[in-house]
Amino acid sequence: MLKYIIRRIIMMIPVMLGVTFVVFTMLYITPGDPAQTILGENATEETIAELREEMGLDRPFIIQYFDYVWKIVTKGDFGRSYTNQQPVINALIDRFPNTIILAVSSAAIAVILGLILGVVSAVKQYSIFDNFSMTLALIGLSMPNFWQGLLLMLLFSLKLGWFPVSGFTTWKHLILPALTVGTSSCAIIARMTRSSMLEVVRQDYVDSARAKGQKEYIVIIKHALRNAMIPIITAVGLQFGAMLGGSVITESVFSIPGIGKLMVDSIKARDYPSVQAGVLLIALSFCVVNLLVDLLYAATDPRMKSNIEGKA
Amino acid sequence: MSAVNNTATTRVQYKKRSQTKEIWRRFRKNKSSIIGMIIIAILIICAIFAENIAPYDPVKQDYAHTLEHPSKEHIFGTDEFGRDIFSRIIFGARTSLSVGLISVSISCIVGGVIGAISGYFGGRIDTFIMRCMDVFLAIPSILFNISIIAALGPGIVNMMIAVGVSNIPRYCRIMRASVLQIKNQEFIEAAKAGGALDFFIITFHVVPNSLAPIIVQATLNVGSAIIACAGLSFIGVGISPPTPEWGAMLSNGRDLLRNYSYITAFPGLAIMITVLSLNLMGDGLRDAFDPKLKR
Numbered sequence A: 001m002l003k004y005i006i007r008r009i010i011m012m013i014p015v016m017l018g019v020t021f022v023v024f025t026m027l028y029i030t031p032g033d034p035a036q037t038i039l040g041e042n043a044t045e046e047t048i049a050e051l052r053e054e055m056g057l058d059r060p061f062i063i064q065y066f067d068y069v070w071k072i073v074t075k076g077d078f079g080r081s082y083t084n085q086q087p088v089i090n091a092l093i094d095r096f097p098n099t100i101i102l103a104v105s106s107a108a109i110a111v112i113l114g115l116i117l118g119v120v121s122a123v124k125q126y127s128i129f130d131n132f133s134m135t136l137a138l139i140g141l142s143m144p145n146f147w148q149g150l151l152l153m154l155l156f157s158l159k160l161g162w163f164p165v166s167g168f169t170t171w172k173h174l175i176l177p178a179l180t181v182g183t184s185s186c187a188i189i190a191r192m193t194r195s196s197m198l199e200v201v202r203q204d205y206v207d208s209a210r211a212k213g214q215k216e217y218i219v220i221i222k223h224a225l226r227n228a229m230i231p232i233i234t235a236v237g238l239q240f241g242a243m244l245g246g247s248v249i250t251e252s253v254f255s256i257p258g259i260g261k262l263m264v265d266s267i268k269a270r271d272y273p274s275v276q277a278g279v280l281l282i283a284l285s286f287c288v289v290n291l292l293v294d295l296l297y298a299a300t301d302p303r304m305k306s307n308i309e310g311k312a
Numbered sequence B: 001m002s003a004v005n006n007t008a009t010t011r012v013q014y015k016k017r018s019q020t021k022e023i024w025r026r027f028r029k030n031k032s033s034i035i036g037m038i039i040i041a042i043l044i045i046c047a048i049f050a051e052n053i054a055p056y057d058p059v060k061q062d063y064a065h066t067l068e069h070p071s072k073e074h075i076f077g078t079d080e081f082g083r084d085i086f087s088r089i090i091f092g093a094r095t096s097l098s099v100g101l102i103s104v105s106i107s108c109i110v111g112g113v114i115g116a117i118s119g120y121f122g123g124r125i126d127t128f129i130m131r132c133m134d135v136f137l138a139i140p141s142i143l144f145n146i147s148i149i150a151a152l153g154p155g156i157v158n159m160m161i162a163v164g165v166s167n168i169p170r171y172c173r174i175m176r177a178s179v180l181q182i183k184n185q186e187f188i189e190a191a192k193a194g195g196a197l198d199f200f201i202i203t204f205h206v207v208p209n210s211l212a213p214i215i216v217q218a219t220l221n222v223g224s225a226i227i228a229c230a231g232l233s234f235i236g237v238g239i240s241p242p243t244p245e246w247g248a249m250l251s252n253g254r255d256l257l258r259n260y261s262y263i264t265a266f267p268g269l270a271i272m273i274t275v276l277s278l279n280l281m282g283d284g285l286r287d288a289f290d291p292k293l294k295r
Helices: A002-028 A034-039 A045-055 A061-075 A088-123 A128-142 A145-159 A172-201 A204-211 A216-227 A229-253 A259-268 A272-300 A302-311 B002-016 B019-029 B031-048 B085-121 B123-137 B141-152 B156-166 B168-182 B186-193 B198-234 B246-256 B262-289
Strands: none
Touching: A002 A061, A002 A272, A002 B123, A002 B141, A034 A045, A088 A128, A088 A172, A088 A216, A088 A229, A088 A259, A088 A272, A128 A172, A128 B262, A145 A172, A145 A229, A145 B198, A145 B246, A145 B262, A172 A216, A172 A229, A204 A216, A216 A229, A229 A259, A229 A272, A229 B141, A229 B198, A259 A272, A259 B141, A272 B141, B019 B031, B019 B262, B031 B085, B031 B262, B085 B123, B085 B156, B085 B168, B085 B198, B085 B246, B085 B262, B123 B168, B141 B156, B141 B198, B156 B168, B156 B198, B168 B198, B186 B198, B198 B246, B198 B262, B246 B262
16 A cells, blocks of 8 residues: 555656646746846846846746756745746745645535435435435536625625624635635535435345345445445546635635635736745645555455555 | 326327427426526526626726726626726626636537547557547646736736646537547447548547537536636736726725725626626536436
8 A cells, every 4th residue: 555655656656746847837938028027117237137147037947947847846936926026936835735725625616415315315316315416416406606605605604794704814814715615515525425425325235135124324324325435526626626626716705715726826826936836836736645545445356455455 | 007108109209209308308497507608698698698798898997986886887897997886897798708718618529529638549559549638637727727828928818728728628528528438339339340541430429429418518617617717817917908808897896905805706706696696507517417326
């Protein structure tokens, strides 16, 4: 198992190098000179040239790229922000926990609600509950989350006054954004759980568990759900990535000081090092989540475990 | 004897029915998909004939009628510049649908071609392409969109490119998977044996036979592309004012949310209904193309 984990971590390296390459290239080809951006409109040509040399912008592309990666790997140096000249890493450290808290709490809402809705819909297929929750899921899937955020804000903050409108200091600030980010993922997980459970629930071993006199909820949870879990875990893993991304817009709606808001503000201010760093950090988190998902497969399905151990 | 005759007749009738007709017959059975299709058809008509349907000019400011609640003159009310929200939503359908369709076409065509090449040739080409796609998939699509827009600059064309490019890996994978299923079938071998060029085989044999999953994915994806574009406009990096676009309209109304919630309600509803209809239609198409997948 340990071998497998190490192999997977090693496999992440080329992907992350690829991501840094894509992001670096994209922002390298961006029109506009960073030195000019930092110094402003009134800078003389000499000072711009000096700063370009100091920042290493006069070197060939590939050298700049490796230098960028090297600095990140060895010093955790993502460059300096063009707007306040502070190291980008400081802003990342300040804001990353907020994004993670938001994503994890949205994921918790999405997984718990999604599993319950999906399992009950499958067990009571074609019932009123099934139709109702699947319609709800379809609506949740079709609703843009920023609009939903605004609607929640209108109802619960502005009209009822139950939750604060913006900011991110207490648990009360977390509820509405987490609901906003979690809804569409909840819908996807509910649909996936339902279809995956429907395939399992009619199989013979489920009937034989019932015939043994097992209680219904044990049959459903232990015998059916566990076997239906693989596609559900895949969906959850993919959705966690989507939630990390989805928090970008929701953070703007609720003015949460997270990575997403940092990126949106940075784009408007043309502060590219911050954009780059934000994308890299989220992509890295996404890769780590995918690794954890693969490990979870092994924990839920012994067949996968032996397969993994066989390969490792 | 008559039973045998009956079977023979049914078989003859069955053969007469083309594949398209068969798909349409299965699609027609699904009422919600038909409703979705009708709504989309109405939206397309609105988009095409926006000038004739919209009662007012969508960008003309009228300071005598700012922030009017929905009434007979302005059924969805007016915004802070006195622009008629209903007219802006009608014109917004044009923007959103075209942005959705064009960006999905970009991802379909580019992703489809790359996926077909990857699946058909296999080997090192396949490994290289799929590793590149893994890299793109490691970046959540909204972030990918944002980085592309950061590189190219805000604007409608760049937004379509951004949303289109970020979905390429998805189509690439689907196309590759269906090409892998098809490429070892006998009719491909026959074409190869006949000396056909790879380009000819891919274009005329492999691609047409792998299209079904791509079409289904594209229908479902137009909705998410519309949401993605609206999201980008909402955070201020997509379509800039005064162009009527649903996401930008939502963004404009957020400061007036407390007292003039209708400004955000209608564009949001428009996005939701459009995406919902596309999802219903996509689900129906999926079941019609492949009844085995029916949920």
